[in-house]
Amino acid sequence: MPKINGNEIRVGNVLEHNGGLWVAVKTDHVKPGKGGAFAQVEMKNLRNGSKLNERFRSADKVEKVRLEQKDQQFLYESDGMLVFMDSETFEQIELPADILGERRPFLQDGMTIVIEYHDSEALSASLPQKVTCKVVETEPVVKGQTAANSFKPAILDCGVKVMVPPFVGPDEDIIVNTETMEYSERA
Template sequence: MKISGVDIRPGNILEYENGLWKVAKIQHTQPGKGGAYMQVEMKNLIDGRKTNVRFRSADTVEKVRLDTKDFQFLFADGEMLTFMDKENYEQIMLPTDLLGDAAAFLQDGMDVMLELYEEKPISVQLPDQVEAEIVEADAVVKGQTASSSYKPAVLDNGVRVMVPPHIESGTRIVVDVYERTYVGKA
């Protein structure tokens, strides 16, 4: 499906220069002289390269439609992750770097969504929020204001997040997987 350069949104998958690219960030700019354009930061889904491209409103680009399928994460084996198709119970192994930073939040038995292009998996979507336990939290510094003071804490998967001062070690919290931020107590 062809779309105009100014209709590009984050999360879109585009076919550009014979590759598949996922849009990470966009910035719409209207200079005083000349026409408006969309500055687009994209990541190649096959080899992981990043690029910045300018699309004018007259430019058209091919938006790719991906098939999605429900899978369940079974286990990690070195750099490979094993997933099971929830419909026919077939297992598939994918490299860890396909998930990027979100791989740290994978838990055994977690339901995930694989995005497929021509039956080939190109990305894995985790739930937006997961539960995790805090294993280490700094002590509260007296005299800090309660409204916006957050302290660093380490989760059971090794990820560091900022949490409110009342959160202690051993507390289970809900974390945003892609922003790596505290959402609330579990």
């Protein structure tokens, strides 16, 4: 694995530190008036989710880990485990449902997601950036409500509540950004 200097750590880098795998969530480069510059890095453990704040000087060496990304197709869920199939080898794997976190409701049958592996261990999973959902329930359009930035709450078929523009009605398909969990556009 390549070693990088402490000042080269960027958000999203996966590092091997203190015997664990950590992803850099936030980095702040500090240059105090007295003493050498350092990078203040907030990291999250990929295995157990714990957080850690660490200072790295430019002379400190840290191991940068490359994760292998594989496209996997979602098949079904059973007993809190999600079953995925590798699109190339057709092998099936089971992962805990909490690997997707709060984005779990957006997972649909047959959806292809990207799972990141370190050796043969699945560490994280990410959904496509945009997902099509159907609006199940929303308030009716109020005539004359044309303020530029007015939104109303809507409940989607997956159970998630998002804010939508006033022109979106029930039984309409919309596209939701899974990273920000916000309305993106009409489908």
